Amino acid sequence: MPERLLGQSAPTSYLATILRRDFNERTSLTVGSAPGNDVRIEDAGVRPHHLRVTVVGDSFHVETIDPRARFQMKDSTMSRATLPPSGIKVGRFSLRLSHQRFPAIIVFDPKSPRFKLYKGIKYFPPDLSYHVVTALVPNPKPDTTIILSTRGNRRRAVRVGWFDFKVNGTPCRLEAERLLEPGVGENDLGLFFTDATTKKESYGVGRYLDPERRKDGLYTLDFNRCYNPACAYSDHYNCPIPPEANHLTVAIRAGEMDSHYMH
Secondary structure, three states: OOHHHOOOOOOOOHHHEEEEEEOOOOOEEEEEOOOOOOEEOOOOOOOOOOEEEEEEOOEEEEEEOOOOOOEEEOOEEEOEEEEOOEEEEEOOEEEEEEOOOOOEEEEEOOOOHHHHHOOOOOEOOOOHHHEEEEOEEEEEEEEEEEEEEOOOOEEEEEEEEEEEEEEOOEEEEEEEEEEOOOOOOOOOOEEEEEOOOEOOOEOOOOEEEOOEEOOOOOEEEEHHHOEOOHHHOOOOOOOEOOOHHHEOOOOOOOOEOOOOOOO
16 A cells, blocks of 8 residues: 555545545535535534535535535636546645445545654565566456445446466455446456454455556556555555455465554
């Protein structure tokens, strides 16, 4: 996991998260400093009734309620916009417009008290034996499967195929999925797995690895680069839980360990 996602001062660090509001069955949520807003945030730059966020298909329509209110999107100051899943800034706060077929607003505060918890990230020692080059065994009939999430959601994914490899001589297989969600590309594959280190040396939910496609069509699985889901650092995220097919019995002592931010 990039250190910037957990940095001591990064405005959208996992440690900066202070609030998540799911849309559930609603299509719109209001943001402002006054009581009664769905997302209440207080800052000199936030109006009592600042803006409304509406889900429109795979996008979000953001429109200010107070005529004096504005929000920032990158380097632009706006009063209304239709945006893909992305981030905007209101006062000192960053708001992530998260979709994943389960829309939500996640609030980041650069003054989050959780920054005091920062203690870095722990990794297993680098080990080249966990650097694997292998072929993707394609699923002859790619089917849709359900990936459960840490927030109880049922996230849809395509079962693209499998990767076969060995760990210390033991044959292993991992199922590769592509989440059917806004922002996920056609070639974006994910490996969500557990192993014999899970709940001991590594995070209890499991870990993730992004296969890297090579020019020759093979894939690199470098387990030294496997990482914890965001929910290892904040309960404001909706993380895939590894499917039963990806529960390895071997120990993968490579990549990110459990730094115990959520214990």
